[in-house]
Amino acid sequence: MPANARPKDVKTILEQLEREGYNGISVDCVIFGFDENELKVLLIKSDLANFEGKWSLLGDLIDSRETLDGAAYRILRERTGIEDLYLEQVKAFGEVDRHPAARIITVAYCSLVNVQHYQPRTHDNELHWHTLKHITEMAFDHKQILDACYEWLQKRIQEHPLGFSLLPRKFSLRELQNLYEAILGVSLDRRNFRKKFFSMDLLEDTGELETNVPHRPGKLYHFNYEKYRMKERKKWFGIDF
Amino acid sequence: MPANARPKDVKTILEQLEREGYNGISVDCVIFGFDENELKVLLIKSDLANFEGKWSLLGDLIDSRETLDGAAYRILRERTGIEDLYLEQVKAFGEVDRHPAARIITVAYCSLVNVQHYQPRTHDNELHWHTLKHITEMAFDHKQILDACYEWLQKRIQEHPLGFSLLPRKFSLRELQNLYEAILGVSLDRRNFRKKFFSMDLLEDTGELETNVPHRPGKLYHFNYEKYRMKERKKWFGIDF
DNA sequence: GCAAAAGTGTTGGAAATACACCCATGT
DNA sequence: ACATGGGTGTATTTCCAACACTTTTGC
Numbered sequence A, B: 001m002p003a004n005a006r007p008k009d010v011k012t013i014l015e016q017l018e019r020e021g022y023n024g025i026s027v028d029c030v031i032f033g034f035d036e037n038e039l040k041v042l043l044i045k046s047d048l049a050n051f052e053g054k055w056s057l058l059g060d061l062i063d064s065r066e067t068l069d070g071a072a073y074r075i076l077r078e079r080t081g082i083e084d085l086y087l088e089q090v091k092a093f094g095e096v097d098r099h100p101a102a103r104i105i106t107v108a109y110c111s112l113v114n115v116q117h118y119q120p121r122t123h124d125n126e127l128h129w130h131t132l133k134h135i136t137e138m139a140f141d142h143k144q145i146l147d148a149c150y151e152w153l154q155k156r157i158q159e160h161p162l163g164f165s166l167l168p169r170k171f172s173l174r175e176l177q178n179l180y181e182a183i184l185g186v187s188l189d190r191r192n193f194r195k196k197f198f199s200m201d202l203l204e205d206t207g208e209l210e211t212n213v214p215h216r217p218g219k220l221y222h223f224n225y226e227k228y229r230m231k232e233r234k235k236w237f238g239i240d241f
Numbered sequence C: 001g002c003a004a005a006a007g008t009g010t011t012g013g014a015a016a017t018a019c020a021c022c023c024a025t026g027t
Numbered sequence D: 001a002c003a004t005g006g007g008t009g010t011a012t013t014t015c016c017a018a019c020a021c022t023t024t025t026g027c
Helices: A010-020 A068-080 A142-159 A173-184 A190-200 A225-231 B010-020 B068-080 B142-159 B173-184 B190-200 B225-231
Strands: A024-035 A038-045 A058-061 A086-093 A104-112 A127-131 A203-209 A219-223 B024-035 B038-045 B058-061 B086-093 B104-112 B127-131 B203-209 B219-223
Touching (some): A024 A142, A038 A058, A068 A086, A068 A104, A086 B086, A104 A142, A173 A190, A173 A219, A190 A203, B024 B068, B058 B068, B068 B086, B068 B104, B086 B142, B104 B142, B142 B173, B173 B190, B173 B219
Parallel strands (some): A024 A104, B024 B104
Antiparallel strands (some): A024 A038, A024 A058, A038 A127, A086 A104, A203 A219, B024 B038, B024 B058, B038 B127, B086 B104, B203 B219
Protein backbone atom coordinates (compact mmCIF):
# COMPACT_ATOMS: atom_id res chain seq x y z
CA MET A 1 0.00 0.00 0.00
CA PRO A 2 1.42 3.36 -0.98
CA ALA A 3 2.46 5.82 1.68
CA ASN A 4 -0.25 8.41 1.24
CA ALA A 5 -3.11 6.03 1.66
CA ARG A 6 -4.67 7.47 4.76
CA PRO A 7 -7.30 10.15 4.42
CA LYS A 8 -6.04 13.64 4.96
CA ASP A 9 -6.66 15.53 8.16
CA VAL A 10 -8.25 18.96 8.28
CA LYS A 11 -4.96 20.83 8.38
CA THR A 12 -3.57 19.00 5.38
CA ILE A 13 -6.74 19.64 3.43
CA LEU A 14 -6.73 23.34 4.11
CA GLU A 15 -3.06 23.58 3.26
CA GLN A 16 -3.60 21.81 0.01
CA LEU A 17 -6.51 24.03 -0.93
CA GLU A 18 -4.38 27.07 -0.12
CA ARG A 19 -1.36 25.85 -2.03
CA GLU A 20 -2.81 24.28 -5.16
CA GLY A 21 -5.72 26.57 -5.63
CA TYR A 22 -9.35 25.89 -5.20
CA ASN A 23 -11.56 24.90 -8.07
CA GLY A 24 -14.67 26.69 -9.11
CA ILE A 25 -17.95 24.81 -9.17
CA SER A 26 -20.93 25.72 -11.24
CA VAL A 27 -24.32 24.27 -11.97
CA ASP A 28 -25.72 24.17 -15.49
CA CYS A 29 -29.38 23.53 -16.19
CA VAL A 30 -30.68 21.86 -19.29
CA ILE A 31 -34.24 23.10 -19.47
CA PHE A 32 -36.42 21.09 -21.81
CA GLY A 33 -39.75 22.22 -23.11
CA PHE A 34 -42.21 20.79 -25.61
CA ASP A 35 -43.96 22.94 -28.16
CA GLU A 36 -45.39 22.44 -31.62
CA ASN A 37 -44.58 18.77 -31.28
CA GLU A 38 -40.90 19.43 -30.92
CA LEU A 39 -38.53 19.10 -28.03
CA LYS A 40 -37.03 22.48 -27.13
CA VAL A 41 -34.22 23.69 -24.92
CA LEU A 42 -33.97 27.06 -23.25
CA LEU A 43 -30.62 28.69 -24.04
CA ILE A 44 -29.03 32.03 -23.34
CA LYS A 45 -26.58 33.96 -25.44
CA SER A 46 -23.04 33.82 -24.13
CA ASP A 47 -21.20 36.98 -23.16
CA LEU A 48 -17.74 35.56 -23.00
CA ALA A 49 -15.46 36.82 -25.73
CA ASN A 50 -14.32 33.27 -26.44
CA PHE A 51 -17.84 32.22 -27.27
CA GLU A 52 -19.32 35.35 -28.72
CA GLY A 53 -22.64 34.74 -30.32
CA LYS A 54 -22.76 31.12 -29.19
CA TRP A 55 -25.58 29.84 -27.04
CA SER A 56 -25.11 28.34 -23.64
CA LEU A 57 -27.05 26.58 -20.94
CA LEU A 58 -28.33 28.49 -17.97
CA GLY A 59 -25.72 28.18 -15.27
CA ASP A 60 -23.95 29.93 -12.47
CA LEU A 61 -21.23 29.44 -9.93
CA ILE A 62 -22.48 27.97 -6.74
CA ASP A 63 -22.31 29.91 -3.54
CA SER A 64 -20.46 28.30 -0.64
CA ARG A 65 -23.61 28.39 1.42
CA GLU A 66 -25.99 26.63 -0.92
CA THR A 67 -26.34 23.00 -1.88
CA LEU A 68 -26.00 21.79 -5.44
CA ASP A 69 -29.73 21.21 -5.74
CA GLY A 70 -30.33 24.58 -4.16
CA ALA A 71 -28.13 26.27 -6.72
CA ALA A 72 -29.99 24.58 -9.56
CA TYR A 73 -33.35 25.78 -8.26
CA ARG A 74 -31.96 29.24 -7.71
CA ILE A 75 -30.68 29.50 -11.27
CA LEU A 76 -34.04 28.53 -12.69
CA ARG A 77 -35.86 30.92 -10.42
CA GLU A 78 -33.51 33.84 -11.06
CA ARG A 79 -33.44 33.46 -14.80
CA THR A 80 -36.94 32.42 -15.65
CA GLY A 81 -39.03 32.97 -12.58
CA ILE A 82 -40.21 29.38 -12.79
CA GLU A 83 -40.68 27.80 -9.40
CA ASP A 84 -42.65 24.67 -10.04
CA LEU A 85 -40.71 22.23 -12.08
CA TYR A 86 -39.09 18.90 -12.34
CA LEU A 87 -35.35 18.98 -11.67
CA GLU A 88 -32.79 16.24 -11.34
CA GLN A 89 -29.03 15.97 -11.28
CA VAL A 90 -27.54 14.21 -14.27
CA LYS A 91 -23.77 14.33 -14.26
CA ALA A 92 -20.68 16.27 -13.30
CA PHE A 93 -18.31 17.46 -16.01
CA GLY A 94 -14.72 18.06 -15.10
CA GLU A 95 -12.44 18.45 -18.09
CA VAL A 96 -9.61 20.73 -17.06
CA ASP A 97 -9.97 23.28 -19.83
CA ARG A 98 -13.70 23.31 -20.20
CA HIS A 99 -14.01 26.91 -19.02
CA PRO A 100 -11.72 29.69 -20.23
CA ALA A 101 -11.88 31.75 -17.03
CA ALA A 102 -10.66 29.20 -14.56
CA ARG A 103 -10.74 25.55 -13.72
CA ILE A 104 -14.45 25.15 -13.16
CA ILE A 105 -16.22 21.87 -12.66
CA THR A 106 -19.89 21.87 -13.46
CA VAL A 107 -22.77 19.72 -12.34
CA ALA A 108 -25.47 19.34 -14.97
CA TYR A 109 -29.13 19.29 -14.03
CA CYS A 110 -32.01 18.39 -16.28
CA SER A 111 -35.31 20.13 -15.86
CA LEU A 112 -38.62 19.88 -17.60
CA VAL A 113 -41.02 22.75 -17.86
CA ASN A 114 -44.28 23.49 -19.50
CA VAL A 115 -43.46 26.15 -22.10
CA GLN A 116 -46.72 27.92 -21.30
CA HIS A 117 -45.21 28.78 -17.94
CA TYR A 118 -42.28 30.57 -19.39
CA GLN A 119 -42.30 32.42 -22.69
CA PRO A 120 -39.48 34.86 -23.27
CA ARG A 121 -40.67 38.02 -25.08
CA THR A 122 -40.46 37.54 -28.79
CA HIS A 123 -37.98 40.40 -29.09
CA ASP A 124 -35.80 39.02 -26.34
CA ASN A 125 -32.78 37.78 -28.17
CA GLU A 126 -30.83 36.72 -25.13
CA LEU A 127 -32.98 33.89 -23.85
CA HIS A 128 -34.68 31.66 -26.32
CA TRP A 129 -36.32 28.29 -26.82
CA HIS A 130 -34.34 26.32 -29.38
CA THR A 131 -35.49 23.27 -31.24
CA LEU A 132 -33.25 20.52 -29.96
CA LYS A 133 -32.48 18.88 -33.24
CA HIS A 134 -31.39 22.16 -34.84
CA ILE A 135 -28.73 22.81 -32.24
CA THR A 136 -25.25 22.11 -33.53
CA GLU A 137 -22.70 24.28 -31.83
CA MET A 138 -22.71 25.72 -28.34
CA ALA A 139 -20.43 27.60 -25.96
CA PHE A 140 -18.08 25.74 -23.62
CA ASP A 141 -18.69 21.98 -23.58
CA HIS A 142 -22.40 22.66 -23.42
CA LYS A 143 -23.24 20.62 -26.47
CA GLN A 144 -21.72 17.62 -24.79
CA ILE A 145 -23.69 18.33 -21.63
CA LEU A 146 -26.86 18.77 -23.62
CA ASP A 147 -26.33 15.47 -25.40
CA ALA A 148 -25.79 13.69 -22.11
CA CYS A 149 -28.98 15.16 -20.69
CA TYR A 150 -30.96 14.25 -23.77
CA GLU A 151 -29.82 10.65 -23.58
CA TRP A 152 -30.63 10.67 -19.91
CA LEU A 153 -34.10 11.97 -20.70
CA GLN A 154 -34.74 9.36 -23.35
CA LYS A 155 -33.92 6.60 -20.93
CA ARG A 156 -35.56 8.16 -17.95
CA ILE A 157 -38.87 8.90 -19.61
CA GLN A 158 -39.35 5.23 -20.36
CA GLU A 159 -38.99 4.28 -16.73
CA HIS A 160 -40.52 7.20 -14.87
CA PRO A 161 -43.43 9.51 -15.44
CA LEU A 162 -41.51 12.71 -16.12
CA GLY A 163 -43.08 13.55 -19.40
CA PHE A 164 -46.17 15.09 -17.89
CA SER A 165 -44.09 18.03 -16.64
CA LEU A 166 -43.68 19.06 -20.26
CA LEU A 167 -47.39 19.11 -20.98
CA PRO A 168 -50.25 21.27 -19.78
CA ARG A 169 -51.97 19.84 -16.74
CA LYS A 170 -54.75 18.57 -18.95
CA PHE A 171 -53.67 16.89 -22.13
CA SER A 172 -54.98 14.60 -24.80
CA LEU A 173 -53.52 11.21 -25.49
CA ARG A 174 -52.41 12.46 -28.87
CA GLU A 175 -50.32 15.16 -27.19
CA LEU A 176 -48.81 12.59 -24.88
CA GLN A 177 -47.95 10.30 -27.74
CA ASN A 178 -46.46 13.16 -29.75
CA LEU A 179 -44.28 13.93 -26.76
CA TYR A 180 -42.98 10.39 -26.52
CA GLU A 181 -42.43 10.20 -30.24
CA ALA A 182 -40.54 13.49 -30.25
CA ILE A 183 -38.30 12.55 -27.34
CA LEU A 184 -37.61 9.00 -28.42
CA GLY A 185 -37.45 9.77 -32.11
CA VAL A 186 -39.62 6.81 -33.04
CA SER A 187 -43.19 6.45 -34.16
CA LEU A 188 -45.53 4.38 -32.08
CA ASP A 189 -48.70 2.46 -32.71
CA ARG A 190 -51.57 4.58 -31.47
CA ARG A 191 -53.72 1.74 -30.18
CA ASN A 192 -50.89 0.05 -28.31
CA PHE A 193 -49.79 3.36 -26.86
CA ARG A 194 -53.26 4.00 -25.48
CA LYS A 195 -53.56 0.48 -24.17
CA LYS A 196 -50.22 0.85 -22.41
CA PHE A 197 -51.13 4.04 -20.61
CA PHE A 198 -54.65 3.01 -19.74
CA SER A 199 -53.43 -0.28 -18.35
CA MET A 200 -51.16 1.62 -15.96
CA ASP A 201 -54.32 3.15 -14.60
CA LEU A 202 -52.67 6.47 -13.77
CA LEU A 203 -54.50 8.78 -16.15
CA GLU A 204 -57.69 10.36 -15.00
CA ASP A 205 -60.38 11.44 -17.39
CA THR A 206 -61.14 15.08 -16.62
CA GLY A 207 -64.48 14.87 -18.40
CA GLU A 208 -63.36 17.70 -20.65
CA LEU A 209 -62.66 17.65 -24.36
CA GLU A 210 -60.22 19.41 -26.62
CA THR A 211 -61.56 22.59 -28.14
CA ASN A 212 -60.79 24.43 -31.36
CA VAL A 213 -59.60 21.36 -33.16
CA PRO A 214 -60.71 20.86 -36.75
CA HIS A 215 -61.73 17.29 -36.08
CA ARG A 216 -63.34 15.17 -33.48
CA PRO A 217 -62.06 16.47 -30.12
CA GLY A 218 -60.12 14.11 -27.91
CA LYS A 219 -60.68 13.61 -24.21
CA LEU A 220 -58.45 15.47 -21.80
CA TYR A 221 -56.69 13.57 -19.03
CA HIS A 222 -54.48 14.42 -16.17
CA PHE A 223 -51.80 12.35 -14.52
CA ASN A 224 -52.46 11.16 -11.02
CA TYR A 225 -49.09 11.47 -9.25
CA GLU A 226 -50.62 10.45 -5.98
CA LYS A 227 -51.71 7.11 -7.31
CA TYR A 228 -48.29 6.66 -8.89
CA ARG A 229 -46.49 7.09 -5.58
CA MET A 230 -48.75 4.49 -4.05
CA LYS A 231 -48.04 2.00 -6.77
CA GLU A 232 -44.33 2.55 -6.94
CA ARG A 233 -43.63 -1.04 -6.22
CA LYS A 234 -40.23 -2.22 -7.30
CA LYS A 235 -40.50 -4.09 -10.52
CA TRP A 236 -37.89 -6.72 -9.87
CA PHE A 237 -36.37 -8.43 -11.75
CA GLY A 238 -35.06 -8.44 -15.27
CA ILE A 239 -31.47 -8.86 -16.37
CA ASP A 240 -31.31 -7.61 -19.91
CA PHE A 241 -28.41 -6.23 -21.83
CA MET B 1 -36.68 38.38 -16.67
CA PRO B 2 -34.56 39.31 -13.65
CA ALA B 3 -31.62 41.65 -14.05
CA ASN B 4 -28.82 39.16 -13.56
CA ALA B 5 -29.91 36.80 -16.26
CA ARG B 6 -26.95 37.03 -18.56
CA PRO B 7 -24.03 34.70 -18.06
CA LYS B 8 -21.13 36.20 -16.23
CA ASP B 9 -18.01 37.30 -18.00
CA VAL B 10 -14.54 36.15 -17.05
CA LYS B 11 -13.77 39.14 -14.86
CA THR B 12 -16.98 38.79 -12.88
CA ILE B 13 -16.37 35.11 -12.38
CA LEU B 14 -12.86 35.61 -11.06
CA GLU B 15 -14.02 38.38 -8.78
CA GLN B 16 -16.76 36.21 -7.39
CA LEU B 17 -14.40 33.34 -6.78
CA GLU B 18 -12.03 35.73 -5.05
CA ARG B 19 -14.71 37.35 -2.93
CA GLU B 20 -16.95 34.49 -1.90
CA GLY B 21 -14.35 31.83 -1.61
CA TYR B 22 -13.75 28.84 -3.75
CA ASN B 23 -15.15 25.46 -2.98
CA GLY B 24 -13.14 22.32 -2.59
CA ILE B 25 -13.86 19.37 -4.81
CA SER B 26 -13.10 15.80 -4.01
CA VAL B 27 -13.70 12.43 -5.56
CA ASP B 28 -14.83 9.46 -3.49
CA CYS B 29 -14.64 5.93 -4.78
CA VAL B 30 -16.98 3.16 -3.77
CA ILE B 31 -14.99 0.05 -4.51
CA PHE B 32 -17.08 -3.07 -4.60
CA GLY B 33 -15.70 -6.56 -4.44
CA PHE B 34 -17.27 -10.00 -4.26
CA ASP B 35 -15.97 -12.69 -1.97
CA GLU B 36 -17.43 -15.66 -0.17
CA ASN B 37 -20.70 -14.97 -1.92
CA GLU B 38 -20.99 -11.57 -0.34
CA LEU B 39 -20.77 -8.09 -1.73
CA LYS B 40 -17.89 -6.19 -0.10
CA VAL B 41 -16.73 -2.60 -0.04
CA LEU B 42 -13.18 -1.41 0.47
CA LEU B 43 -13.03 1.18 3.27
CA ILE B 44 -10.31 3.05 5.04
CA LYS B 45 -10.18 4.23 8.64
CA SER B 46 -10.77 7.94 9.04
CA ASP B 47 -8.16 10.16 10.62
CA LEU B 48 -10.29 13.18 11.24
CA ALA B 49 -10.98 13.83 14.88
CA ASN B 50 -14.66 14.31 14.12
CA PHE B 51 -14.93 10.81 12.77
CA GLU B 52 -12.37 8.96 14.81
CA GLY B 53 -12.63 5.26 14.35
CA LYS B 54 -15.27 5.54 11.66
CA TRP B 55 -14.72 4.11 8.23
CA SER B 56 -14.74 6.13 5.08
CA LEU B 57 -14.60 5.70 1.34
CA LEU B 58 -11.35 6.17 -0.53
CA GLY B 59 -11.25 9.74 -1.67
CA ASP B 60 -9.10 12.76 -2.20
CA LEU B 61 -9.24 16.37 -3.25
CA ILE B 62 -8.84 16.79 -6.95
CA ASP B 63 -5.91 18.60 -8.36
CA SER B 64 -6.63 21.58 -10.63
CA ARG B 65 -4.82 19.89 -13.44
CA GLU B 66 -6.63 16.57 -13.51
CA THR B 67 -10.08 15.63 -14.73
CA LEU B 68 -12.68 14.09 -12.47
CA ASP B 69 -12.26 10.69 -14.07
CA GLY B 70 -8.52 11.13 -13.84
CA ALA B 71 -8.74 11.84 -10.14
CA ALA B 72 -10.82 8.73 -9.58
CA TYR B 73 -8.32 6.52 -11.37
CA ARG B 74 -5.48 8.16 -9.50
CA ILE B 75 -7.09 7.49 -6.12
CA LEU B 76 -7.57 3.85 -6.92
CA ARG B 77 -4.06 3.52 -8.20
CA GLU B 78 -2.44 5.33 -5.27
CA ARG B 79 -4.34 3.53 -2.58
CA THR B 80 -4.59 0.03 -3.91
CA GLY B 81 -2.25 -0.23 -6.85
CA ILE B 82 -5.14 -1.52 -8.94
CA GLU B 83 -4.99 -0.32 -12.52
CA ASP B 84 -7.38 -2.50 -14.40
CA LEU B 85 -10.90 -1.93 -13.25
CA TYR B 86 -14.37 -0.78 -14.01
CA LEU B 87 -15.05 2.78 -12.95
CA GLU B 88 -18.01 5.04 -13.52
CA GLN B 89 -19.29 8.32 -12.14
CA VAL B 90 -22.45 8.03 -10.10
CA LYS B 91 -23.40 11.30 -8.52
CA ALA B 92 -22.20 14.56 -7.01
CA PHE B 93 -22.95 15.33 -3.38
CA GLY B 94 -23.09 18.90 -2.29
CA GLU B 95 -24.60 19.41 1.12
CA VAL B 96 -23.01 22.47 2.63
CA ASP B 97 -21.83 20.91 5.86
CA ARG B 98 -20.90 17.50 4.62
CA HIS B 99 -17.21 17.99 5.42
CA PRO B 100 -15.94 19.51 8.66
CA ALA B 101 -12.81 21.06 7.18
CA ALA B 102 -14.34 23.20 4.49
CA ARG B 103 -17.13 23.38 2.00
CA ILE B 104 -16.21 20.42 -0.14
CA ILE B 105 -18.34 18.99 -2.88
CA THR B 106 -17.63 15.43 -3.79
CA VAL B 107 -18.22 13.37 -6.89
CA ALA B 108 -18.86 9.72 -6.18
CA TYR B 109 -17.49 7.02 -8.43
CA CYS B 110 -18.40 3.37 -8.34
CA SER B 111 -15.79 0.79 -9.16
CA LEU B 112 -15.79 -2.95 -9.32
CA VAL B 113 -12.74 -5.03 -8.69
CA ASN B 114 -11.86 -8.64 -8.43
CA VAL B 115 -10.84 -9.10 -4.80
CA GLN B 116 -8.07 -11.45 -5.88
CA HIS B 117 -6.34 -8.42 -7.38
CA TYR B 118 -6.23 -6.54 -4.16
CA GLN B 119 -5.98 -8.10 -0.74
CA PRO B 120 -4.90 -5.84 2.12
CA ARG B 121 -2.61 -7.65 4.57
CA THR B 122 -4.64 -9.31 7.24
CA HIS B 123 -2.95 -7.22 9.94
CA ASP B 124 -3.61 -4.02 8.06
CA ASN B 125 -6.31 -2.37 10.06
CA GLU B 126 -6.49 0.78 8.01
CA LEU B 127 -7.79 -0.56 4.76
CA HIS B 128 -10.28 -3.35 4.81
CA TRP B 129 -12.96 -5.17 2.83
CA HIS B 130 -16.25 -4.80 4.65
CA THR B 131 -19.33 -6.88 4.06
CA LEU B 132 -21.81 -4.43 2.64
CA LYS B 133 -24.79 -5.45 4.67
CA HIS B 134 -22.92 -5.16 7.95
CA ILE B 135 -22.05 -1.52 7.40
CA THR B 136 -24.16 0.81 9.47
CA GLU B 137 -22.29 3.95 10.30
CA MET B 138 -19.62 5.75 8.35
CA ALA B 139 -17.65 8.99 8.41
CA PHE B 140 -18.98 12.13 6.66
CA ASP B 141 -22.01 11.44 4.51
CA HIS B 142 -20.32 8.35 3.19
CA LYS B 143 -23.11 6.00 4.17
CA GLN B 144 -25.46 8.00 2.03
CA ILE B 145 -22.98 7.90 -0.85
CA LEU B 146 -22.52 4.19 -0.42
CA ASP B 147 -26.28 3.63 -0.47
CA ALA B 148 -26.62 5.64 -3.65
CA CYS B 149 -23.86 3.65 -5.31
CA TYR B 150 -25.35 0.36 -4.23
CA GLU B 151 -28.72 1.28 -5.70
CA TRP B 152 -26.97 2.42 -8.83
CA LEU B 153 -25.19 -0.94 -9.00
CA GLN B 154 -28.38 -2.93 -8.56
CA LYS B 155 -30.00 -1.12 -11.43
CA ARG B 156 -26.95 -0.99 -13.61
CA ILE B 157 -26.08 -4.64 -13.34
CA GLN B 158 -29.43 -5.59 -14.78
CA GLU B 159 -28.86 -3.52 -17.88
CA HIS B 160 -25.15 -3.76 -18.47
CA PRO B 161 -22.54 -6.47 -18.10
CA LEU B 162 -20.58 -5.01 -15.22
CA GLY B 163 -20.76 -7.96 -12.94
CA PHE B 164 -17.95 -9.81 -14.60
CA SER B 165 -15.47 -7.28 -13.25
CA LEU B 166 -16.17 -8.67 -9.81
CA LEU B 167 -15.39 -12.25 -10.79
CA PRO B 168 -12.22 -14.03 -11.83
CA ARG B 169 -11.73 -14.03 -15.58
CA LYS B 170 -12.95 -17.59 -15.69
CA PHE B 171 -16.02 -18.35 -13.64
CA SER B 172 -18.74 -20.92 -13.30
CA LEU B 173 -22.39 -20.13 -13.83
CA ARG B 174 -22.98 -20.83 -10.17
CA GLU B 175 -20.55 -18.05 -9.23
CA LEU B 176 -22.23 -15.70 -11.64
CA GLN B 177 -25.64 -16.49 -10.22
CA ASN B 178 -24.40 -16.09 -6.66
CA LEU B 179 -23.11 -12.68 -7.64
CA TYR B 180 -26.45 -11.57 -9.02
CA GLU B 181 -28.30 -12.97 -6.05
CA ALA B 182 -25.99 -11.19 -3.65
CA ILE B 183 -26.23 -7.85 -5.39
CA LEU B 184 -29.94 -7.93 -6.01
CA GLY B 185 -30.82 -9.62 -2.75
CA VAL B 186 -33.15 -12.10 -4.40
CA SER B 187 -32.91 -15.76 -5.24
CA LEU B 188 -33.22 -16.80 -8.83
CA ASP B 189 -34.27 -19.92 -10.66
CA ARG B 190 -31.14 -21.69 -11.79
CA ARG B 191 -32.51 -22.97 -15.07
CA ASN B 192 -33.98 -19.66 -16.11
CA PHE B 193 -30.78 -17.90 -15.11
CA ARG B 194 -28.73 -20.18 -17.34
CA LYS B 195 -31.17 -19.90 -20.17
CA LYS B 196 -31.01 -16.13 -19.93
CA PHE B 197 -27.26 -15.91 -20.09
CA PHE B 198 -26.81 -18.56 -22.74
CA SER B 199 -29.42 -16.93 -24.92
CA MET B 200 -27.42 -13.69 -24.86
CA ASP B 201 -24.65 -15.70 -26.45
CA LEU B 202 -21.91 -13.71 -24.74
CA LEU B 203 -20.37 -16.38 -22.55
CA GLU B 204 -17.63 -18.51 -23.99
CA ASP B 205 -16.91 -22.00 -22.77
CA THR B 206 -13.23 -22.12 -21.86
CA GLY B 207 -13.20 -25.90 -22.02
CA GLU B 208 -12.00 -25.93 -18.42
CA LEU B 209 -13.74 -27.18 -15.31
CA GLU B 210 -13.82 -26.14 -11.70
CA THR B 211 -11.27 -27.94 -9.54
CA ASN B 212 -11.21 -28.85 -5.88
CA VAL B 213 -14.95 -28.83 -5.47
CA PRO B 214 -16.55 -31.62 -3.45
CA HIS B 215 -19.14 -32.30 -6.13
CA ARG B 216 -19.51 -32.43 -9.86
CA PRO B 217 -17.34 -29.59 -11.24
CA GLY B 218 -18.99 -26.92 -13.34
CA LYS B 219 -17.74 -25.60 -16.64
CA LEU B 220 -15.78 -22.36 -16.60
CA TYR B 221 -16.80 -19.54 -18.91
CA HIS B 222 -15.50 -16.15 -19.72
CA PHE B 223 -17.37 -13.10 -20.89
CA ASN B 224 -16.76 -11.95 -24.42
CA TYR B 225 -16.73 -8.16 -24.18
CA GLU B 226 -15.82 -7.88 -27.84
CA LYS B 227 -18.97 -9.62 -28.93
CA TYR B 228 -20.98 -7.49 -26.53
CA ARG B 229 -19.74 -4.26 -28.08
CA MET B 230 -20.72 -5.54 -31.49
CA LYS B 231 -24.19 -6.40 -30.38
CA GLU B 232 -24.85 -3.26 -28.40
CA ARG B 233 -27.88 -2.45 -30.47
CA LYS B 234 -30.36 -0.16 -28.78
CA LYS B 235 -33.18 -2.12 -27.37
CA TRP B 236 -35.98 0.31 -28.16
CA PHE B 237 -38.66 0.64 -26.98
CA GLY B 238 -40.47 0.03 -23.74
CA ILE B 239 -42.32 2.55 -21.64
CA ASP B 240 -42.70 0.99 -18.26
CA PHE B 241 -43.12 2.58 -14.90
C1' DG C 1 -23.21 -45.56 -2.20
C1' DC C 2 -24.08 -41.13 -0.75
C1' DA C 3 -23.95 -36.18 -0.60
C1' DA C 4 -23.89 -32.08 -3.40
C1' DA C 5 -24.22 -29.42 -7.02
C1' DA C 6 -24.26 -29.57 -12.46
C1' DG C 7 -26.88 -29.94 -16.20
C1' DT C 8 -31.19 -30.04 -19.00
C1' DG C 9 -36.95 -29.02 -21.48
C1' DT C 10 -41.58 -28.19 -21.36
C1' DT C 11 -45.64 -25.81 -20.44
C1' DG C 12 -48.96 -21.99 -19.35
C1' DG C 13 -49.74 -17.23 -18.80
C1' DA C 14 -48.68 -12.40 -19.60
C1' DA C 15 -47.26 -8.86 -22.32
C1' DA C 16 -46.01 -6.84 -26.73
C1' DT C 17 -46.96 -6.36 -31.49
C1' DA C 18 -49.41 -5.91 -35.69
C1' DC C 19 -53.27 -4.56 -37.85
C1' DA C 20 -58.49 -2.00 -39.91
C1' DC C 21 -62.69 -0.09 -39.28
C1' DC C 22 -66.31 3.15 -37.54
C1' DC C 23 -67.15 7.77 -35.13
C1' DA C 24 -67.45 12.74 -34.05
C1' DT C 25 -66.44 17.20 -35.23
C1' DG C 26 -65.30 21.51 -38.26
C1' DT C 27 -65.42 23.30 -42.67
C1' DA D 1 -70.11 15.48 -47.97
C1' DC D 2 -65.59 15.24 -46.83
C1' DA D 3 -61.33 15.63 -44.37
C1' DT D 4 -59.14 14.84 -40.05
C1' DG D 5 -57.88 12.61 -36.29
C1' DG D 6 -60.49 10.00 -32.12
C1' DG D 7 -61.66 5.83 -30.48
C1' DT D 8 -61.82 0.68 -30.20
C1' DG D 9 -60.70 -5.22 -30.37
C1' DT D 10 -58.52 -9.38 -31.81
C1' DA D 11 -55.06 -12.72 -33.37
C1' DT D 12 -50.19 -13.78 -33.17
C1' DT D 13 -45.94 -13.93 -31.21
C1' DT D 14 -42.55 -13.39 -27.79
C1' DC D 15 -40.93 -13.47 -23.34
C1' DC D 16 -41.00 -14.94 -18.59
C1' DA D 17 -41.98 -18.09 -14.62
C1' DA D 18 -42.69 -22.26 -12.74
C1' DC D 19 -41.25 -26.66 -12.14
C1' DA D 20 -38.24 -32.28 -11.41
C1' DC D 21 -35.24 -35.53 -12.73
C1' DT D 22 -30.70 -37.47 -14.24
C1' DT D 23 -25.53 -36.92 -14.18
C1' DT D 24 -20.95 -36.34 -12.41
C1' DT D 25 -17.71 -35.85 -9.07
C1' DG D 26 -15.39 -36.23 -4.18
C1' DC D 27 -15.52 -38.47 -0.09
